[in-house]
Ligand SMILES: Nc1ncnc2c1ncn2[C@@H]1O[C@H](COP(=O)(O)OP(=O)(O)OP(=O)(O)O)[C@@H](O)[C@H]1O
């Protein structure tokens with residue numbers, strides 16, 4: 001009896017040690033590279049700008065009270081990031097659907113590779129390409145041939161949106177593709193058997209059962225878009241400013257580190273709040289299904 | 295039984311063939327399903343049962359021939375427009391809906407959509423019907439296999455289909471539960487008067503539940519008939535072997551008389567048998583099918599009936615106790631190895647035979663079926 005119990009305990013102890021060992025790298029990474037810098041940023045955000053730029057220890061809320069000075073950047077980010085996520089989902093869904101449901105296996109592989117290929121080129125390069133396409137020698141030049149003159153595409157919100165959707169589409173396509181791929185085709189037959197026309201089957205079975213993928217993809221894209229700065233810098237031409245751009249500016253140009261830290265913290269807080277709300281909403285709708293979603 | 299359109303069959307297949315590329319899954323199917331009957335398709339794996347069922351449901355369209363529902367050709371009509379419903383092999387319940395959502399699904403597809411209160415009432419009624427009253431809020435993963443089975447049944451029944459299609463509905467259940475569900479399905483079918491078409495590879499299931507059974511083999515229909523007719527008068531050796539167990543003894547027709555045949559077995563023994571309907575020609579190769587329970591065993595020749603077709607000496611090779619029966623595997627010079635089934639009742643009167651014991655075996659003339667080799 002006792003011997004058996006002892007063995008079992010040992011076994012469990014060994015399991016725990018293994019678990020700890022396996023989790024150690026991730027924990028160390030988390031602690032050193034995420035939490036520590038975050039702590040530094042929080043401390044900085046209550047400080048003052050040193051006369052020559054940088055950080056001077058202090059404890060004031062001025063930086064936070066002054067956030068409204070970057071209101072436009074916040075506004076741009078908070079409208080264009082969700083809008084970009086939505087557009088991304090709208091464009092990605094039909095494509096993922098085609099890949100998972102309609103395409104023959106050969107075409108499917110080919111298209112999946114094509115979706116990834118652009119990632120092999122640097123993001124900067126790909127955005128420059130869009131600068132050329134949308135710039136005065138690109139689409140506007142073509143349109144002027146058919147009589148549509150003086151169309152300004154680059155340096156607009158539109159250009160930024162195009163760039164964002166283009167840049168993050170694959171991140172949306174893959175989770176949706178996976179959720180559609182593993183959808184049991186017999187459920188679609190069952191729906192049809194019970195009298196649902198094809199589009200109702202889509203709305204009542206396919207869509208709800210692939211929302212998991214849409215939610216995952218949206219979360220990914222949304223988080224990355226909130227921190228985006230290259231796309232607005234290049235395609236927005238300094239007119240469509242994101243928080244990311246404000247941060248680059250504050251840390252590298254005007255060297256107001258404490259204020260930049262406060263803006264960062266505000267961004268993180270907003271992101272956390274919206275993600276928590278979003279997850280609540282998604283999970284709440286799906287009920288507590290085991291082994292689904294995270 | 296509901297009469298409705300008098301004698302119009304609910305489902306009719308006319309020379310239906312279904313190909314998947316090179317594979318011919320169903321070939322020249324010609325049968326009808328009568329209103330209110332319980333029809334089963336029985337055959338080994340891959341013989342085309344599911345394909346046939348899916349052509350009734352509308353998931354597959356025939357490559358040739360016509361499918362009729364209630365007298366109308368439905369070739370090309372999609373599943374959602376056909377007044378039939380299906381219980382899928384692994385239930386295929388919607389995981390994102392609770393039990394009520396699953397069962398109500400069929401009703402909610404109608405235009406105009408029925409009022410909420412009516413939907414709720416019908417769902418409750420239908421769940422009651424399959425003895426799942428009060429399970430509305432459950433999720434499919436919170437239920438046992440048998441309960442999921444009932445939900446699938448309720449979901450398919452709520453639309454009051456003209457035909458209920460069941461694809462191996464009980465295959466995933468354990469033996470005891472399967473037995474209970476068989477009885478329940480049969481009762482349900484009688485009570486509702488809905489036509490049931492069931493697919494199975496379990497002969498016991500097909501024989502015990504159905505009014506008629508369709509035996510399939512390699513995409514073709516071999517025989518259609520009531521369970522009793524299939525058992526007593528199998529069309530050929532395949533059916534005799536598939537529907538219940540049978541011993542087969544090969545031989546040649548030696549002489550054809552008015553109502554009896556003389557058959558010479560491979561071992562040289564000569565015996566008499568009742569003549570089948572189209573009498574085989576003299577010299578034709580035939581098999582003699584004798585059901586194990588028709589074999590009569592005795593320690594001495596006196597215990598055998600006087601009208602025995604053939605009496606042989608045999609030795610017990612093996613004995614299996616099956617509860618109400620004991621199955622003996624025997625070997626004889628004339629017949630080779632064969633099976634005999636002895637009811638427990640007769641063993642209570644006499645001492646059971648032991649392995650290695652020598653005894654006499656026989657069958658009466660009427661018990662043996664003569665099947666022409668094809
Ligand atoms: N969609 C399909 N594509 C190609 N071949 C198919 C398809 N569906 C069925 N078949 C083939 O048709 C034949 C009959 O299949 P079917 O599913 O009807 O058999 P079954 O009698 O239901 O067998 P089981 O008892 O194993 O379910 C098989 O050889 C199968 O491989």
Ligand SMILES: [Mg+2]
Nearest residue numbers: 343344345461
């Ligand atoms: Mg099958």
